[in-house]
Amino acid sequence: MLRLKLLRKSKHLSQVRLAMELNVNQNTISRYESGKVEPDHKMLIAIADYFDVSIDYLLGRTDNPKMNR
Numbered sequence: 001m002l003r004l005k006l007l008r009k010s011k012h013l014s015q016v017r018l019a020m021e022l023n024v025n026q027n028t029i030s031r032y033e034s035g036k037v038e039p040d041h042k043m044l045i046a047i048a049d050y051f052d053v054s055i056d057y058l059l060g061r062t063d064n065p066k067m068n069r
Contacts, residue, residue, distance in 0.1 A: 005033040
């Protein structure tokens with residue numbers, strides 16, 4: 001989830017602030033960013049919605065952050 005860290009930093013958010021926005025613990029964000037834990041599908045959707053990017057972008061399957069709607 002390298003892209004999560006990049007997105008978070010581009011918005012000047014701390015892990016604590018992002019955790020509050022997503023209603024999770026700061027340690028959870030840290031584990032996602034370090035690759036120790038992968039978010040479940042509901043959390044992937046929440047992260048993608050929060051940053052207005054596609055899940056494929058979050059997962060590194062595309063370099064295009066735009067969502068197809």
